[in-house]
Amino acid sequence: MERGGSFGAPLRCRLLLLAACWVVAAAGENILPPPSNLNYSFIQICTLNWTWNPPENISSSCDLKYSSDILIDEVSQHKNEWRKSLFRITDTVLNKEMRFKVRSECKSSNATDHSRWVETSVPPKGIPGTAAVGLSCVWHNLEYMLCKWRPGENASSDTNYTLYYWFDGLERHKECRNYSVSQGSFECAFNLTFPQAASGYPPISVLIRDDSEKIMPVCVTENPTTLVKPATPKIVKLSYVNNGIYLQWSESGTIPANCLSYEVKYHNGDLTTQTIQVEFNSASIPNVDPNSKYTFQVRAQPKVDCYSSKFCSEWSEEKSIGENPNPAFNLLLIITIPLIVTVSTIILLVYLKRLKILLLPPIPDPREILKRMFGEQNEDPQSCAKEDYMNGYDKLIKEEEIHSLILIETPESSNSEKEHR
Numbered sequence: 001m002e003r004g005g006s007f008g009a010p011l012r013c014r015l016l017l018l019a020a021c022w023v024v025a026a027a028g029e030n031i032l033p034p035p036s037n038l039n040y041s042f043i044q045i046c047t048l049n050w051t052w053n054p055p056e057n058i059s060s061s062c063d064l065k066y067s068s069d070i071l072i073d074e075v076s077q078h079k080n081e082w083r084k085s086l087f088r089i090t091d092t093v094l095n096k097e098m099r100f101k102v103r104s105e106c107k108s109s110n111a112t113d114h115s116r117w118v119e120t121s122v123p124p125k126g127i128p129g130t131a132a133v134g135l136s137c138v139w140h141n142l143e144y145m146l147c148k149w150r151p152g153e154n155a156s157s158d159t160n161y162t163l164y165y166w167f168d169g170l171e172r173h174k175e176c177r178n179y180s181v182s183q184g185s186f187e188c189a190f191n192l193t194f195p196q197a198a199s200g201y202p203p204i205s206v207l208i209r210d211d212s213e214k215i216m217p218v219c220v221t222e223n224p225t226t227l228v229k230p231a232t233p234k235i236v237k238l239s240y241v242n243n244g245i246y247l248q249w250s251e252s253g254t255i256p257a258n259c260l261s262y263e264v265k266y267h268n269g270d271l272t273t274q275t276i277q278v279e280f281n282s283a284s285i286p287n288v289d290p291n292s293k294y295t296f297q298v299r300a301q302p303k304v305d306c307y308s309s310k311f312c313s314e315w316s317e318e319k320s321i322g323e324n325p326n327p328a329f330n331l332l333l334i335i336t337i338p339l340i341v342t343v344s345t346i347i348l349l350v351y352l353k354r355l356k357i358l359l360l361p362p363i364p365d366p367r368e369i370l371k372r373m374f375g376e377q378n379e380d381p382q383s384c385a386k387e388d389y390m391n392g393y394d395k396l397i398k399e400e401e402i403h404s405l406i407l408i409e410t411p412e413s414s415n416s417e418k419e420h421r
């Protein structure tokens with residue numbers, strides 16, 4: 001009994017705990033129903049207001065919040081939010097299925113409980129493959145936005161895409177009117193300026209659609225500071241200062257000076273191009289070669305402190321200082337110098353031949369000398385002294401041969417006798 005009791009107590013306890021858990025779980029489900037009446041409405045061209053009603057019969061101890069998330073084509077956008085309000089504003093893309101899900105979460109006592117998810121979605125409208133593709137916009141010098149796109153592959157060739165844009169501050173969306181089409185690519189530009197004092201810029205939404213229901217609309221919402229492209233600078237001053245070159249170029253006019261840096265590219269004659277980074281709208285190149293031509297180009301880059309944009313301006317027009325040696329004169333030199341050299345070489349060679357004959361009479365052949373030496377050794381011993389020294393070994397060999405010959409033929413006869421024969 002005791003043993004049984006000692007076993008029975010924990011078992012009962014566990015069973016009780018399990019039951020308690022069941023009760024809590026059941027109670028949790030009861031007190032945490034999901035939000036109801038989830039719905040959405042467009043409040044702007046690319047902006048949705050997702051709305052829902054609170055769950056009913058929430059216990060007063062519950063600190064109720066809503067957790068919501070967005071999925072595009074079933075992929076979570078990792079934009080989970082946990083808030084008390086009964087709506088959520090999000091951007092939309094329109095050419096893909098956008099799903100929104102929300103649940104109630106309750107922080108009562110220590111445990112956090114939540115309901116199941118409720119979902120709704122905005123399905124894409126129109127024929128697949130008709131939406132504009134490759135939509136990209138660039139904000140030129142904080143003055144105008146230029147957007148480009150191509151027609152979808154399934155869109156008919158006469159599709160008339162229309163661009164609408166909106167940002168917080170515009171009462172109603174506007175239509176872009178300045179269209180152009182080139183090489184099957186569409187373009188539209190619209191003015192976009194904000195007061196200089198603006199501390200930040202609102203996100204801008206661009207919608208491209210067609211009046212027909214067949215063409216699928218497409219929406220893009222971007223932070224305009226990521227699209228900033230500075231105006232192309234113009235070199236306004238280029239002069240020699242001391243031993244260097246000083247150059248100055250135009251400023252953006254609309255982008256604050258402290259928000260731009262510059263890149264100066266220059267080359268000198270055929271030398272490789274050099275690039276320097278500059279913080280202001282002027283630069284000095286020290287110690288230049290005064291006898292050669294320098295060519296400069298400048299472009300502006302937005303600074304990361306101000307704009308998270310990767311767009312540099314275009315390179316400015318080239319501007320040069322200094323003179324290259326006259327190219328016509330160069331050409332003349334290139335042609336004439338080798339010509340002169342060739343002609344004078346030929347003349348020189350001819351003259352040399354003659355001079356050689358005049359100045360250096362033919363050098364006697366050593367063999368001739370040898371022959372003569374051995375032939376007339378006693379006649380002219382002085383003149384061959386050198387030859388003798390140089391050919392001493394040869395001479396020795398010859399003498400040996402001669403001696404052996406003498407030995408074989410006439411052992412008694414002398415060297416001189418034989419040679420004289």
Ligand SMILES: *[C@@H]1O[C@H](CO)[C@@H](O)[C@H](O)[C@H]1NC(C)=O
Binds near residue numbers: 037038039040041
């Ligand atoms: C969503 O709201 C629209 C009006 O904005 C309404 O016509 C529609 O019935 C609502 N849908 C649901 C499921 O409540």
Ligand SMILES: *[C@@H]1O[C@H](CO)[C@@H](O)[C@H](O)[C@H]1NC(C)=O
Binds near residue numbers: 043049050051087
């Ligand atoms: C979104 O809809 C809710 C409910 O209709 C409303 O209270 C809220 O003001 C709307 N939000 C915006 C930004 O329009």
Ligand SMILES: *[C@@H]1O[C@H](CO)[C@@H](O)[C@H](O)[C@H]1NC(C)=O
Binds near residue numbers: 033056057
């Ligand atoms: C909320 O509670 C009331 C009374 O307590 C009950 O009549 C009603 O059915 C409950 N509603 C839900 C959705 O549970």
Ligand SMILES: *[C@@H]1O[C@H](CO)[C@@H](O)[C@H](O)[C@H]1NC(C)=O
Binds near residue numbers: 109
């Ligand atoms: C709740 O948390 C507090 C401290 O965090 C703890 O003392 C208390 O026992 C917890 N209550 C329950 C029911 O878990």
Ligand SMILES: *[C@@H]1O[C@H](CO)[C@@H](O)[C@H](O)[C@H]1NC(C)=O
Binds near residue numbers: 128129130153154
């Ligand atoms: C274009 O239409 C064809 C036929 O309806 C479809 O199979 C294809 O996926 C569409 N293209 C795109 C990019 O959706």
Ligand SMILES: *[C@@H]1O[C@H](CO)[C@@H](O)[C@H](O)[C@H]1NC(C)=O
Binds near residue numbers: 158
């Ligand atoms: C596009 O506009 C042109 C001229 O306005 C018109 O002729 C053409 O039918 C339009 N295309 C479509 C698909 O409506």
Ligand SMILES: *[C@@H]1O[C@H](CO)[C@@H](O)[C@H](O)[C@H]1NC(C)=O
Binds near residue numbers: 146178189
């Ligand atoms: C239209 O856009 C081009 C740039 O694409 C611009 O040069 C031209 O001034 C604009 N015209 C009007 C009327 O805005």
